[in-house]
Amino acid sequence: MKTLLGLLFVLSFMVVACSPSQDKTVSSNPEVTSTPVQAGEQKTQNKLLVVTTVAPLTNIVSNIAGDRLEVKGIIPEGTDSHTFEPRPSDADILSKANLIIANGLHLESPTEKLAKASKPKETKIFELGSNTITQDQWLFDFSFPKEKGDPNPHLWVNPKYAEAYAKLAAQQLTALDPAGKDYYATNLKNYLQRLDALDKATREIVASIPAKNRKLLTYHDSWAYWAREYGFQVIGAIQPSDFKEPSAQDVAKLIDQIRKIGVPAIFGSEVYPSKVEEQIAREAKVKTANTADDELPGKGSANAMENTNPEHTYIGMMANNMRIIASNLGGNPDLVKNLNTGNVVGPTATK
Template identity: 70%
Template sequence: MKKLSGFLLFLSCFLVGCETSQNVNTSPPVAVTSTPLSVGDRTFKTPLLVVTTVAPITNIVSNIAGERVKVQGIIPEGTDSHTFEPRPSDAEILAKANLIIVNGLSLEIPTQKLANSSKPKDTKIYQIGDETIAKKDWIFDFSFPQEKGDPNPHLWVNNKYAANYAKLAAKHLIELDPEGKDYYNTNLKNYLARLDDLDKVTRAVVASIPPQNRKLLTYHDSWAYWARDYGFTVIGAIQPSDFNEPSAQDIAKLLDQINQTGVPAIFGSEVYPSKISERIAKEAKVKLANTSDDALPGEGSANAMENSNPQHTYVGMMADNLKILAENLGGNPQLVAQLNTANVVGPTAKNNQ
């Protein structure tokens, strides 16, 4: 009997060893919470959850988080982030969050209020926009006038600020999950290289546009920080500060600006479809094209680990914008073709070489 027991023990160890050798997991270990999850009579540790807001931020953060952490965006793509009202199901997601990363600068006030009331006591909320820019560098403009107190919050459209968002994501992920430090820093290094390429291509595209055409009139006023760094002038915005449609008086002023500046094109928004943009372009006899500041191109997920479309990324969104600007302002859109828009982690990472 002892011999039989010994043989069975040896056989069990041999089989377990064989199974392990056939299923080696070379992926980085998933970070887990210290709070166990009970299912029936079994207990598991659950993956860490980071909740974000708009799609570009979700994509940037998930490029750093990779496989160690689940990243979930609250605000659906193509939704007005300024007026978005979170759903009851969002409170359930926020209640499970181990870390919450928002833009801040008063962009997502309803979502932040819900996050503060729903999140676990120890879960931190970081406003990475407020961490990125000092008040002296805030921009107030057509849609965000100084008398209302809130600056233009669209920092991520500027490549330099997007890079800082990535650095802050790495910093806060390491605070949450110190064991993943090397993994997060490697992803950060690769992603910053991708953003450096984006910056170089942006400067080349801008240089290809005649100086007299480096002017922007957009529907939603989201290009202010990009324009300041890349040598463009924002001459106006169609959407007023109350986010309603412009009045007849507003439209008359915009038409005067277009005529005075001689811009060859104005730019609508994929997120804010408006017949007013078409009317203004027709009356001013200029071209109209749509750009995007928070809707990623094509079908896919803002989470890099769930996205198999190499264009459905923050870099892909900016590449599309550059191409549209060049096509309509007299520049060279072919310069954009050299950009690798894929994520540095996830299903599209194989396209990175």
């Protein structure tokens, strides 16, 4: 009997010793413990995953999502988003997504095809561009001829459409995570103020450029919606609609066109380096400079919560573009000098 009582005492002591204390949470790893999540906090490992595509969209969404959600862009910067073929690892990321946000308008067709095949059945794919403009507002142009049926998808280059993207993103994130409604609304309000400042600075830049110089010839035709908003004329694109290099005949026509119109500069692309562009500029005797539509300046992460470079943002990209365009078309590049290009959340957030 004494032996039995002694055994029961030892067992009860072991149960007490092995029970978790009230102020500790036991991890699935027995060697790791963590402090319980306080009210209003989220456990990192439990964050919902939002998958995006190109870097500007990722940065816009990240500024709304902040630290409540994990935002991951899968199209690498400096990659042609039109022809990008997703990697096997992207299927794994998409299979874990709680929400997928794309641009749409046929921009990321291979990526969206993989997303539909890989994502959980309940995961939504939301297209920002397709929900910002209607089909009668689509633009077709040199790189995107109407007979091919693919509209120009580069809406985000227009800051007014970037505002629409931010609002739509806030709606989708709130639907995904209703408890974060006020948080997303605050981030949206702050971010829209930054985008409004970008819009105003852009209008000042355009006004500083002589009217006769408000013409764009670019390598890849990504400025159509920006030009429509700010009173520029897109006079052509070097890159044909098949995304290959132009023929000798196409080059000769472009050189003649530049000479007749008299623009002082043409603009290449960070994503599409081309010797043809340099040849055209040399023979037409104009300057050349590179702009960007989906590659953010400097090195960094498009995810605001991982970004350590305050210029590696959508607004930073557009401010840099305005500086380049103004410098080469006779405008005042200093008009964007005081523009706040930082994120509204994350390590580089600025007031």
